[in-house]
Amino acid sequence: MDTKKILAIISAVAKKIEAEKNFLTQLDNEIGDGDHGINLARGFKSVEEKIPTWADKDIGAILKGVGTQLVSTVGGASGPLYGTAFMKAGNVCKGKNFLAAEDFVAALEAAVNGIKMRGKAVEGEKTMLDALCPALKTLKENLAGGKNFVEALSVAVDAAAAGVEFTKTIIATKGRASYLKERSLGHQDPGATSSLMMLQATLEVLREA
Amino acid sequence: MVGIVIVSHSQKLAEGVVEVAKMMASEVPIAAAGGLEDGSLGTSYEKILAAVEKVFSSDGVMIFVDMGSAVMTTEMVLEDFNRPNVRMIDCPLVEGAILAAVESVGGKTLEEILKLTEDVRTTKKF
Numbered sequence A: 001m002d003t004k005k006i007l008a009i010i011s012a013v014a015k016k017i018e019a020e021k022n023f024l025t026q027l028d029n030e031i032g033d034g035d036h037g038i039n040l041a042r043g044f045k046s047v048e049e050k051i052p053t054w055a056d057k058d059i060g061a062i063l064k065g066v067g068t069q070l071v072s073t074v075g076g077a078s079g080p081l082y083g084t085a086f087m088k089a090g091n092v093c094k095g096k097n098f099l100a101a102e103d104f105v106a107a108l109e110a111a112v113n114g115i116k117m118r119g120k121a122v123e124g125e126k127t128m129l130d131a132l133c134p135a136l137k138t139l140k141e142n143l144a145g146g147k148n149f150v151e152a153l154s155v156a157v158d159a160a161a162a163g164v165e166f167t168k169t170i171i172a173t174k175g176r177a178s179y180l181k182e183r184s185l186g187h188q189d190p191g192a193t194s195s196l197m198m199l200q201a202t203l204e205v206l207r208e209a
Numbered sequence B: 001m002v003g004i005v006i007v008s009h010s011q012k013l014a015e016g017v018v019e020v021a022k023m024m025a026s027e028v029p030i031a032a033a034g035g036l037e038d039g040s041l042g043t044s045y046e047k048i049l050a051a052v053e054k055v056f057s058s059d060g061v062m063i064f065v066d067m068g069s070a071v072m073t074t075e076m077v078l079e080d081f082n083r084p085n086v087r088m089i090d091c092p093l094v095e096g097a098i099l100a101a102v103e104s105v106g107g108k109t110l111e112e113i114l115k116l117t118e119d120v121r122t123t124k125k126f
Ligand SMILES: Nc1ncnc2c1ncn2[C@@H]1O[C@H](COP(=O)(O)OP(=O)(O)O)[C@@H](O)[C@H]1O
Pocket: A028, A032, A033, A035, A036, A039, A040, A075, A076, A077, A078, A079, A081, A115, A118, A119, A120, A121, A126, A127, A128, A129, A174, A175, A176, A189, A190, A191, A192, B068, B069
């Protein structure tokens, strides 16, 4: 993945979030305050506007830029969480103009750890981590098992989708939804859903190539 | 005097807490960072940073927050505006802000007020 591909992925993520804005907001209406789609669409719109200014930047700087933009425009919990995730991923990719499979894994791992740190959360609390942690684990396993990157990412996306389904069966213990206790059961987590969408958009761009 | 910043999802709530804190300490340096730039609900990195800069002095700043993204966004501001005497306080927002305002005007240091806010966590209203 070179810089151009990374920018194409970021743009695809922004478009997917915009397209799914109402669905994400509806999910957040059920167990939150009904702004997740609006928050993220606002954030990724500002990211999209920056893309033309990033053409000659390295991948680390670009991912950091995405994080900074999200932190200052999203407004909800997903702002500092995804903001930290992209900034940490950017640190790992500092100075790089190309990402090999293992660089992508390292960046995703740094992003996941960033969310854990910022949200003081672990897997199983009905958050974005319930999509991202299984995806990271599956991606690593399938690469180690000899799959090529796109195949491995495709299985990882399935794992994230299963993670989103799993969030319906658990009670939220982090974030706004935790105030609802068992009333959060039966609903899928908006943040896990947006994380899945980001991974799907990434896979779609890589499949085109 | 120790500066105070009130971070809330709501501009009205942040400004309201500032108003209440000033009732007994009108000259305290205190700033509200509530809502987003356009007035909608949420927490704004820029607003929090601007509020901290506004009340910052060598005496330090105490930041009181409501919840969730207010905590996480303030954390990110503190990582960038990295001064040991700027602190986020884990205690009830209104009670903490009133206590800090009164003690700041009374001449207490940041460390002294920090100790006092520990009690605010467990003080019962009645
Ligand atoms: N402490 C946390 N750790 C990890 N993820 C969290 C945490 N708090 C909230 N989230 C995620 O953020 C999502 C909500 O995002 P959003 O609606 O933008 O924020 P808010 O709750 O401030 O309105 C949740 O669905 C959940 O996935």
